Amino acid sequence: MASPPSALFEAVPATTPTTRVAALNDAFRRTFVGGQVVETAGVRALGERDRISLLLAVRRDEGFDPSNDPHGEHDFGTVEVGGERCFWKIDYYDRTLSRASPDPADPGITTRVLTIMLAEEY
Secondary structure (H helix, E strand, O other), X not given: OOOOXXXXXXXXXXXXXXXHHHHHHHHHHHHOOOEEEEXXXXXXXXXXXXXXXXXXXHHHXXXXXXXXXXXXXXXXXXXXXXXXXXXXXXXXXXXXXXXXXXXXXXXXXXXXXXXXXXHHHO
């Protein structure tokens, strides 16, 4: 079962649902707290230095604009580490991880899952 919402999530201000989702996604991605992080087999097979660099690049990614974030949720990104193009994606599930969350803006009923993969694994 996923961890309960953290104080970090509870401190995110309620604005519009979309900006709240983006802020919640940013808080989770920057800290890896309040959800689950999944690394694909390709990411796990990277050397330790490249894997750590990739995780840090995902945490620091701020390259959002309308062309790569059309819904404004900060739920997908592309980073490059050690010559490898990598993707990260945040999905929203209910607390049991059995179906989609009915309201990704509500951390009390949503578990965020961040998947990090090599572009070639997409």
